[in-house]
Amino acid sequence: MATPAPPELAQVWHWLSQVPDPEIPAISLTDLGIIRDVQWQGDTLVVTVTPTYSGCPATTVINLDIEAALRSHGVEKLRLERRLSPPWTTDWITAEGRDKLRAYGIAPPVDGTAADGRLAGRIARLAGTSNLVIACPHCGSTATERVSQFGSTPCKASWRCTACLEPFDYFKCI
Amino acid sequence: MTGAAVAVDQAAYFDWLCRMGDNCLILGHRVSEWCGHSPVLEEDIALANTALDLIGQTQLWLGLAGEVEGKGRTADRLAYFRDAAQFRNVLLVERPNGDFGTTLMRQFLFDAWHMEMLRALQRSADPRVAEIAAKAAKEVAYHLERSADLVIRLGDGTEESHARMQKALDALYPYTGEMFLADAVDQAMAEAGIAPDPADLRAAWDRTVGQVMAEATLRLPDGSFQHRGGKTGRHTEALGFILADMQFLQRAYPGGVW
Numbered sequence: 001m002a003t004p005a006p007p008e009l010a011q012v013w014h015w016l017s018q019v020p021d022p023e024i025p026a027i028s029l030t031d032l033g034i035i036r037d038v039q040w041q042g043d044t045l046v047v048t049v050t051p052t053y054s055g056c057p058a059t060t061v062i063n064l065d066i067e068a069a070l071r072s073h074g075v076e077k078l079r080l081e082r083r084l085s086p087p088w089t090t091d092w093i094t095a096e097g098r099d100k101l102r103a104y105g106i107a108p109p110v111d112g113t114a115a116d117g118r119l120a121g122r123i124a125r126l127a128g129t130s131n132l133v134i135a136c137p138h139c140g141s142t143a144t145e146r147v148s149q150f151g152s153t154p155c156k157a158s159w160r161c162t163a164c165l166e167p168f169d170y171f172k173c174i
Numbered sequence: 175m176t177g178a179a180v181a182v183d184q185a186a187y188f189d190w191l192c193r194m195g196d197n198c199l200i201l202g203h204r205v206s207e208w209c210g211h212s213p214v215l216e217e218d219i220a221l222a223n224t225a226l227d228l229i230g231q232t233q234l235w236l237g238l239a240g241e242v243e244g245k246g247r248t249a250d251r252l253a254y255f256r257d258a259a260q261f262r263n264v265l266l267v268e269r270p271n272g273d274f275g276t277t278l279m280r281q282f283l284f285d286a287w288h289m290e291m292l293r294a295l296q297r298s299a300d301p302r303v304a305e306i307a308a309k310a311a312k313e314v315a316y317h318l319e320r321s322a323d324l325v326i327r328l329g330d331g332t333e334e335s336h337a338r339m340q341k342a343l344d345a346l347y348p349y350t351g352e353m354f355l356a357d358a359v360d361q362a363m364a365e366a367g368i369a370p371d372p373a374d375l376r377a378a379w380d381r382t383v384g385q386v387m388a389e390a391t392l393r394l395p396d397g398s399f400q401h402r403g404g405k406t407g408r409h410t411e412a413l414g415f416i417l418a419d420m421q422f423l424q425r426a427y428p429g430g431v432w
């Protein structure tokens with residue numbers, strides 16, 4: 001009896017693009033850019049995932065969700081691998097993912113604005129003259145200000161809009 | 175990937191990895207003690223996120239330590255089943271939280287060192303170390319930015335906040351020297367190209383701390399007396415209380431899982 005051909009990798013990528021991020025279900029794991037590689041090693045499908053933050057509590061759930069999704073599509077032999085390097089960056093969030101974030105009420109990251117551990121930009125920020133412009137995801141106004149660079153999940157900062165007065169999450173750069 | 179390419183005494187390497195992991199673990203635990211107790215919600219969230227990053231980094235460092243040791247000990251096993259004398263964190267991170275200002279001062283003094291260390295470790299001869307450092311450095315950059323901001327705001331704040339920050343600095347500064355003291359373990363790591371000589375991090379740390387304290391209008395103590403011992407397992411009584419809290423469940427119900 002002939003065994004059915006294993007699914008094409010493009011098919012697997014498509015399945016993974018349907019798996020929502022457990023903390024921000026508006027975007028998928030592929031939108032987030034954390035699936036680094038998918039390949040067949042013999043008859044085993046190997047999916048390589050990189051964590052967003054070292055301590056992100058969603059990591060375990062993400063692995064379970066990947067496994068459940070692929071098994072539901074008939075993949076039986078499956079292995080998940082963790083890859084740390086190169087470290088995940090918000091630059092890998094897809095254009096489509098950024099649109100979905102905005103529609104969901106989260107301001108997408110402004111590339112190239114991650115903290116770098118040097119203190120040069122701090123004085124400007126303290127003086128309120130930061131050139132980081134974040135548009136309010138609710139009304140589009142750029143009259144916004146940072147409340148805290150830490151937010152409801154490790155990947156987000158807390159901002160507020162001084163035009164519509166709504167608070168919102170900003171997906172901060174890393 | 176194996177570490178075989180880097181010729182180094184494996185016992186010293188294990189010890190050094192425990193130092194990295196235990197600094198993150200003990201500080202992460204200390205900071206997590208604030209959860210639900212911070213002065214304002216945003217700070218509660220920021221502290222909890224900082225603790226989470228540090229615990230995540232602990233898993234990476236202690237995970238590698240277990241791998242290098244080669245006796246099948248996992249990060250959890252190392253965190254929950256060692257006694258105080260086997261912990262290798264610097265004394266600074268086990269200092270009690272004190273008030274909010276003391277916690278922030280301890281964080282800043284550590285973050286400024288941590289950032290320099292992680293920057294140097296990205297050039298480690300062991301790619302496993304370099305990749306953990308590259309990952310952690312991105313997170314620690316945010317920790318440092320925040321702790322520096324708050325030390326300045328509170329130092330250059332009200333009379334009350336200024337006095338508290340000066341007191342915190344005076345109390346904690348004598349615990350900072352240990353971060354830059356090299357012993358045989360550090361020398362072995364430096365010779366193997368795995369880690370920098372800790373003394374080499376001092377100049378950059380002095381610069382960062384000096385700049386921030388000047389803006390915070392705080393006076394640096396003379397620093398002639400410095401505590402030491404944590405890196406070799408000689409801890410203050412504070413660590414025992416942390417471990418009693420942190421390890422209780424695994425000690426009472428070994429192997430218990432969620």
Ligand SMILES: [Zn+2]
Nearest residue numbers: 136139161164
């Ligand atoms: Zn708005």
